[in-house]
Amino acid sequence: MFQQYIKEILREYDRLRQQSEDLKKQRREEVYRRVPRIKEIDQEIARLGLMLSKSIIEAPGESQQLMDRISKEMENLKEDRAMLLTENNIPLSYLEKVYHCEQCKDRGFLGNGKKCACFKQKLIDRAYNLSNLTNTLDKENFHSFNIDLFSTEPYGEEKRSPRQNMMHLLNTSEGFVMNFKDPQTKNLLFYGGTGLGKTFLANCVAKALLDRGHIVIYQTSFKMIEVLEDLRFRRSQNKEEYNLLFEADLLIIDDLGAELTNSFTNSELFNLINSRILRGKKIMISTNLSPMELAERYDDRIFSRLIAHFDVLKFYGEDLRWEKQ
Ligand SMILES: [Zn+2]
Structure with missing residues (x-):
């Protein structure tokens, strides 16, 4: 890629x-x-x-x-x-000749044969542009994450307060970034209501990985199914968008469950998730559905992949109304 x-x-x-x-x-x-x-x-x-x-x-x-x-x-x-x-x-x-980069004189490589910083930056920029995330990441990243927004009061039946829980989620997400290339690292599945920080945290992970030079693709499940259908039914010639879903280093599927499901979408979704798992390519999913609801919604093949290959992480607490609906 x-x-x-x-x-x-x-x-x-x-x-x-x-x-x-x-x-x-x-x-x-x-x-x-x-x-x-x-x-x-x-x-x-x-x-x-x-x-x-x-x-x-x-x-x-x-x-x-x-x-x-x-x-x-x-x-x-x-x-x-x-x-x-x-x-x-x-x-x-x-x-005199004007170069965009004085360091490498627009060659991309330095005298010692190493890639110039401008080359690395171009790779990162390209990955950013492909990611569908360019605009949000300035605001939503690990540095701007404010843990103080989360309550320290007990919440319902949960063992941990929302803040303790969020610390755990942050840790797990940072671990995911640190060990991104390790085949043992599980994929991430965030679930819980809207306004609890799922999208924010997913963006934090996306930015951290993009800055390390990985190709990250962010797609809502709704749009993703559209891309899969368009190619399958030959409504679109845009194979690149389709290929990226399979080949990006990280695929973020936002709002799983918001798409229309039928046997076609089920089998396309299975094919995508399964082929990424087989090739050791990481996936991050966020959804408003509980594991129980996911089990009802998707066929067993998909559900068993989600349980076996993902860290399933629950978001709970007060709606902070900071997420785009
Ligand atoms: Zn340069």
């Missing part, structure tokens, strides 16, 4: 370098039109440069005097050129 994005990014770097090359040419032409003397100086500098390298190759060490003279002449020309530019209010940097 990543290979395809890496190829696209490398092509993007090619385009960026071509752009700065074109821009440089364009600016040079512009400056030559405004100050024709600069063109002459550039030609003269180029001629001297050629002479200099020739004399180094043909008579090394012999014509030190000549070389010094050429060097001096070049220096003078460069000074004249700088002066002319300044007199004409043209910044010295105007004729």
Whole structure:
């Protein structure tokens, strides 16, 4: 999956370098039109440069005097050129190549062969764009999670107060992020009413993983079934959206149970969940349905996968009204 994005990014770097090359040419032409003397100086500098390298190759060490003279002449020309530019209010940097990244000069790789930070950032940006989450993650992440919102009072029959419970959920979610690549790490299933922080916590996990360079896809179950149906019934040619559901490093299915279920959706859903489990690709599910209701709603094959391969985590407490309905 990543290979395809890496190829696209490398092509993007090619385009960026071509752009700065074109821009440089364009600016040079512009400056030559405004100050024709600069063109002459550039030609003269180029001629001297050629002479200099020739004399180094043909008579090394012999014509030190000549070389010094050429060097001096070049220096003078460069000074004249700088002066002319300044007199004409043209910044010295105007004729230099402009790179988007000075570090790697828009190559994506550093001298030591390692990926430049800008390359890594491009991969992350791409993953963000694919995730359907770009807008919410600034506000909803582990750093902005406020545990104080949750009550320390006992809640109904629950052993833990809502705050203790939320600490447990936070811990489990952070553990999920830390051990994301470990095949032993179970998937996560959040259940409970709306306004209890399920979506918020799912977004925290999504952001943490995106920032580590994983591809995360967020989809409501309703929209997800649409994508699966569209491709199956050939209403859509957009195979990428479909493939991402299977191939993203993490698939977040929000609001499971809100989709219309029938035998088709059941078998598509099973196919998706099962194939991700078999390939060790992680899933996070949030739902308003209790495990009992899930058992009634979905066929046994799906339900048994959910019980066996997911940490099933309950959200309870007062509706905090912070989640988008
Ligand atoms: Zn760079």
